[in-house]
Amino acid sequence: MSAIEKPKTGFLEYVLTVGISAMEGRGCYVPVDSAIGNDGVLYVVNRSQVNVARGVRVTMCNAEGEYFGTFGSYGEGDGQFTSPSGIAIDSQGRIYVSDEHLHRISVFDAGGRFLSKFGAPGTQDGELDTPSGLALDSQDNLYVADTYNNRIQKFTADGQFQLSFGSLDDGNGGLNLPWGVAVDAKQDVYVADWGNDRIQRFSPDGEHLATFGTSGDGDGEFYRPSGVAVDNDGFIYVSDWGNERVLVLNSEGGFVTSVMGDATLSKWAANFLSINVEEGAARSRANLEPEIDYFVPDSHEKSSHIEKYFWAPASIKLDGAGRLYVTESNRHRIQVYKRAS
């Protein structure tokens, strides 16, 4: 029997969970990224299933479970998505959403009205192959993880190409299917170098500055990290997607802590179970933290059995108050943490 891992405490404190599985309206369906506006509005990108129109949208809500509506729909027209992936919000409140299948970035206002789009499939400067993670610097320049081109591209807010860095390689500065991107207070760029199991830090011009982590599931090790966020004190938060956990590093890359997930019922989930009484009662009698021998003793399997654990934590984002939002594709929810006081 394997014991349930206790989350390491002391640095991160679980706050609450947002979300519920829903293909329409209030809720999330295979969410892959989130962003938080200055007004506290949480925008959640819902990927849904391949070739399924229902479910594809951006949900607007907040951490307290207030629901503000959705925008976007499935398709190839302006303001539509086919495989939406990353999301970021600039200083003006404009929302940028990448699409891995349409190889473009769409721009919306804070209310979700379509403004513009840029990007086309290809390998030349400004062209994209499966764009995923997005991040903005203080000047509203947009960094895009140009995934299958194994590089990061930097655009102006209106989509003009500025520069790119990285190529397929596992040496310093090389990238392998990069996913999440973040910019810190010094304007350095952090990349979740997914296929190389590490985080890299670059200067705003793309000069390699540091590499954090190696392959594995130990302290300070990663397996297919999906996202990265950096707080004002330089602490680095990583959604260690392949290990189904969140890792915290200090600014030098030293290991601080890791958590496996602590989800509780969101406001929407509690509402559902209070209405569906029979299901709620059966759930209350179920043991959702079983101690069993797993068919495959890996973290994906464990998280499939233990509902409170992160399962496919596809992104990690900070809000202005320093709260951490972990978006889980397989659990259709966002777990929120904060630094312990």
Add this chain to the structure above:
Amino acid sequence: MSNSDVELIAHLMRRAGFGATRDQLHAHTAKGYEATVEDLLGPGAEQRMGDDLIRRFQPELSGMLNQNSSGPNWLYRMATTSAPLQEKMNLFWHGIFATGYPKVIHGKALSDQIRMFRRYGLGSFQTLLLELSKDPAMIIWLDNQDNHKGAINENFGRELLELFSMGVGSYTETDIQECARAFTGWTIANREYMELRSQRDSDWPYGRISWHFEYRPEDHDDGEKEFLGQRGNFNGEDVIGIICQQDATARFISRHIYSFFVADEPGVPQWPYTPPADEQAIEQLTQVYFDSNYSITEMLRALFNSDYFKSESSWYTKVKSPVELVVGVARLTGEFDRPRREVMDRYFRAIYMGQALNNPPSVEGWHQGADWLDTGTVVERVNFATQQLGDASKPGVQAMIDRIALQSEQVGTPESLVEACLDQVGALTVSDDTLTELVEFASIGGEDSLASDSPDGEARQRIVEVLQMVAATQVFQRC
């Protein structure tokens, strides 16, 4: 290396796998037939598209809410694995222990069952039956969660004997009831909540939760039972042990293996009344079953090395199942060099041809053989194969065109072009009539267009057209 060596190994790869590219056939032939059989039975570390890639770029295939997630996930595995016999056996067991989505309503539970076949499907049949009896999807599929001490539900016990191991006529109704008693208390954990969610197709609030087996001793009838002439306080493990000792079980599984890999037998319900087509083959496999302590690998080793399997008279006598056809084409075209949305189309194409992975038509599985073909499915099958082989943007098709251009340009005749095309799609052997028709087709437009100095685009287009015509032949639809 003679042509007949290549063609024999091509036959082996069609039956024990999903066909092979010309490069693969060349490598296998260089090693020899028996060594290739050993590679199939013990493929070593498997190479395939990684779960990490699939889960990242098609995240719904990670949580596997439903059959449209579990089916494509399996299709990726079949299309990219270096261990094709393992996946072929998964299809084999899926066809016998046929478990379907409409009742289970849990994509990952169905995928987990296939994963269990992958681990145990080439080992001891006794172990496989035991794991099957603990498999959560099977428990729900055949209601064993409702099989209680003092209030048995016979469903699993009946099918275990009738469809999974012995066949009708080898046991009594009392044996069924005693079998069911032995499996009381074999259920899934959190039965009430999980069953309710399944019945309501509920993925609320946070998606599916994996199921796992639970044995509840307080709900198990541990009284004395009489089963197939033996008496004792049997539990499920004991019953499976007794089942595996039976001649009927040995013949049942032998006949299934023969039907799947050698030649179509009539449907299982006919078996009590229709003798096997090759009694000697069944006797040989039955003997190996007992000699090897019920080893499926040993039965397959004996079968693949037998004269009845290798005989030219058995080549192309079986109709590829839709999944075998779709996977075979995908392996030939090499289209899944990375996760692609097209996997959903391929999954649905197999459904249009009559085979939905993780959703067999009944507990009896699919009817094989010529039953796959009707006027609608034949058109779908031919259209699919010709479309795919006509797409020169696919890496496998590009590679075939390059090699055919090299092979045929030295001679530059319609005959050489047809020969090269048949060779490249897997060393196909066609009848004289078919060959004549293919050559006539390749002759349209004259030999000038085949010459090495013809415009490159024109010559390549001719190759694509002949490849498509080869994909439309009867032998391409067969294995």
